[in-house]
Amino acid sequence: MTVRTRYAPSPTGALHIGNVRSGLFAYLFARHKRGQFILRIDDTDQERSTQESLDEILESLRWLGVDWDEGPPDRRYFQSSRFERYREGARQLLREGKAYPCYCTVAELEAMRQAAQREHRKPGYDGRCRNRTAPADLPQVALPDKSAGRDYTIRFRSPRVGETVVDDLIKGRAVFDNAELDDLIIFRSDGVPTYNFATVLDDADFGMTHVVRGDDHLPNTPRQMQIFYALGLQPPAYAHLPMVMGPDGAKLSKRHGATSVFAYRDLGYFPEALLNYLVRLGWSHGDQEIFSRDEMIEFFDFANCGKSAGIFNADKLLWLNFHYLKERPLERLAAEVKPFIAKRGWPIPGDEAWLQRMIATLRERAKTLVELVDFAHFYLVDPITLDPKAAAKFLRAEIIEPLTALTDELEALDGEFNEAAVQPAFERVLAKFGIKLGQLAQPVRVALTGGTVSPGIYEVIAVLGKARTLARLRQAIAAAR
């Protein structure tokens, strides 16, 4: 049987990295098995679903390169277009006496919960409407519709005895006592189906063979399985992935800072790095740390998934990003860096070759595209501003003469203005004044970059070019006076 997995985000906010990791694992499993990966949009909650969130989810997945075989823009993969199907499913259950109307109000339900809590009983629904409607009348019960005065909900009649066994591909066997499962609402009084019900119908209709999701859904699983059984359907196989936690050990959420895919994209991270980080959080292949997409697909297996929650480690993600930054072709980097330069409001160099040379000097000093661009400030913008502390320390009166001599030497250079030509000029000045390279390089560095940290001084000079180098040296000499 062809494996079919799905990722079913709800368009009620940004695409969160803990959440997208579940999607990634579902994707990898499907690809590994040469099956199909389906993207479905769980938008039954019309109140909270937005077009912006949907757009962000779709664009995030495309950016990550997680492609789907079926899904948007096909409307059939939106729950909002399947309401008639859910109604049909609910009618079937009603007809067969496996669901019933519940007339309890929200206030009553709340009181019920509080009383249960007070008396240390389980807080679930007590089933008081279970037998309120005569079995013979159940098939005639109309679905809720507030505006038509049918202000009640439909509940699933969950079995009270026996147990439900979840043979999870990652967690192993989990047994739930059916007595613990209360009768959950499958249709709200506003006529909208609830998640647990819609999901079951979708997973069944779309032929899902494996449901891969976060283990926060594990408690839902026996309920969903019972709905499958009631509908006369076979539940899929389940694989519940451990959660991703924040540094404080609680489920990762917005309050942990940058958590959306877009946030990392905008911070200058590469999709390869994010994917690589996410896949190694909860899954392993021996000691291997770096995985290409093809390798992830080739090696992925639930057997190598861990069972325990993992804490999101921003440092390791940064290290991975650095790894991909170092090995990225300069040509590609040059293209990718431009939007970040634009975002800073700095001019984008027109000379592609020059841009690449510039990046080459910076790439081992930055871990993200944002860092790289910030570091490139002195290359991109004229005039530079000298850091006062650096200038006070290195642009002192005694360096004026050597700096002037260097300026003259550099100005006298003909031909290629490159590292090989610049170095001898430095050496002549060093010899003339009897000073060490460090004593000259730092003042020059401050003069050319405004600060004390930069790529090798010869590289900087070569990339800056003769005119800008001389201008900045003269400006610095003037400042030293």
Add this chain to the structure above:
RNA sequence: GGUCCCAUCGUCUAGUGGUCAGGACACCGGCCUCUCACGUCGGGAACGCGGGUUCGACUCCCGCUGGGAUCACCA
């Protein structure tokens, strides 16, 4: 509180009865060096506790402790 899940360095993890418990990130130190990085070499750092099973437990079983998830007319 009920139910369910989980438990190897600070973090991610390898390990499937016999290993000096391995790797990675981070951290510390040496080397390289014009600064900062990169690179490189080296270092500290873990099997939560208690019972079993076994000739032998990080590995298997039970209990405890600890952490997490979930208990909506959200998904």
